[in-house]
Amino acid sequence: MSSASNAYFTNVFIMNDIPEVIRTIPLNYYLYFSTALFCIGIIGVLTRRNAIIIFMCIELMLNSVNLLLTAFSSYRSDPNGQIFVFFIMAVAAAEVAVGLAIIVMIYRNVRSTDINILNKLKW
Amino acid sequence: MTGNFFYFLTFLTLFAAIGVVVSKNPVYSVLFMILTFFALTGHYILLNAQFLAAVNFIVYMGAIMVLFLFVIMFLNMREDTEQHKPVLSKIAAAIAGGILFVVMIAALKDVNTQMTTTAVFDSQIGMVENLGKVLFRDYLLPFELASVLFLAAMAGAVMLGKREPGEQNRF
Numbered sequence: 001m002s003s004a005s006n007a008y009f010t011n012v013f014i015m016n017d018i019p020e021v022i023r024t025i026p027l028n029y030y031l032y033f034s035t036a037l038f039c040i041g042i043i044g045v046l047t048r049r050n051a052i053i054i055f056m057c058i059e060l061m062l063n064s065v066n067l068l069l070t071a072f073s074s075y076r077s078d079p080n081g082q083i084f085v086f087f088i089m090a091v092a093a094a095e096v097a098v099g100l101a102i103i104v105m106i107y108r109n110v111r112s113t114d115i116n117i118l119n120k121l122k123w
Numbered sequence: 124m125t126g127n128f129f130y131f132l133t134f135l136t137l138f139a140a141i142g143v144v145v146s147k148n149p150v151y152s153v154l155f156m157i158l159t160f161f162a163l164t165g166h167y168i169l170l171n172a173q174f175l176a177a178v179n180f181i182v183y184m185g186a187i188m189v190l191f192l193f194v195i196m197f198l199n200m201r202e203d204t205e206q207h208k209p210v211l212s213k214i215a216a217a218i219a220g221g222i223l224f225v226v227m228i229a230a231l232k233d234v235n236t237q238m239t240t241t242a243v244f245d246s247q248i249g250m251v252e253n254l255g256k257v258l259f260r261d262y263l264l265p266f267e268l269a270s271v272l273f274l275a276a277m278a279g280a281v282m283l284g285k286r287e288p289g290e291q292n293r294f
Contacts, residue, residue: 017244017246018244018246019125019169019170019171019246020124020125020126021125021126021129021169021170022170022171024125024126024129025125025126025129026236027236028231028234028236029129029133031231031234031236032228032231033133033136033137035224035227035228035231036137036224037136037137037140038227039220039221039223039224039227040137040140040141040143040144040220041140042219042220042223043144043216043217043219043220043221044143044144046216046217046219046220047144047208047212047213047216047217048144048208049206049207049208050149050200052149052191052194052195052198052200053143053144053149053152055191056143056152056153056156056191057143057144059156059183059187060140060143060156060159063159063160063163063183066163066175066179067163067166067167070166070167070170070172070175071170073172073248073249074170074171074172074248074249075236077243077244077245077246077248078248079248079249079253079254079257080257080261082172082174082175082248082249082254083254083257083258083261083262085175086174086175086178086254086258087262087265087269089175089178089179089182089183090269090272090273091269091272092183092187093182093186093187093273094272094273094275094276095276096187096190096191097190097276097277097280098276098279098280098283100190100191100194100280101279101280101281101283101284102283103194104194104197104198104283104284105283105284107198113198113200114206116206
């Protein structure tokens with residue numbers, strides 16, 4: 001066990017039961033990792049013009065948040081966070097179905113998924 | 124050993140996420156996205172959240188990504204179909220995202236993530252059995268409401284995807 005993560009579990013009685021990643025990896029690493037993934041998603045939303053790619057980048061951002069919730073839940077040994085992740089996944093599945101239906105409908109009407117054509121709602 | 128695996132999965136996830144953003148062909152983007160979700164499933168397994176790993180594997184990689192792939196192949200997108208933003212606005216977007224990353228890291232750098240007082244650490248909370256008990260005891264109403272949401276989403280998707288009566292069959 002590394003000395004850096006020793007401070008996390010000062011009051012824990014059962015030490016050998018803890019998963020190894022929780023003992024060796026500080027929770028801050030998950031924070032940084034999720035932030036990086038979220039920012040990659042934001043850059044994708046800002047740089048691309050294809051609506052489907054933008055949609056996938058939004059999924060990327062959702063997943064970074066999911067991972068962080070799971071990490072907090074596992075490090076704190078609290079199942080409520082993982083239940084929340086489950087509900088986020090359920091809502092994301094419904095959102096993808098409706099969003100892709102909207103994109104297909106837009107493609108059928110204007111023969112393109114370029115978001116710059118659809119700027120009537122911009123102002 | 125597990126630490127090395129964590130770093131490997133982290134770099135794999137970030138690499139695949141960057142691949143989603145920069146690849147020109149939308150099909151490659153979807154394939155990179157599947158790689159991202161695969162690495163995230165590995166992260167869930169490392170965190171001992173096996174139920175979420177299974178759900179992520181089945182729902183995201185199995186259902187959602189196949190739906191994306193279907194739509195991209197259905198719309199017959201190729202590399203040359205997407206018009207690109209001007210280079211200046213791309214650079215501006217990358218700088219804005221990078222600045223957000225730097226600000227978030229600066230804000231989260233000194234955050235104190237120490238455990239307060241955990242008397243007993245239960246490593247089995249992510250198993251299907253324990254999560255199912257919590258889900259059906261404490262979160263029964265949201266679980267049932269999720270089914271209503273799915274019904275509404277299904278009806279909405281069918282309504283949106285259906286052809287109008289006078290619409291001609293164009294493809």
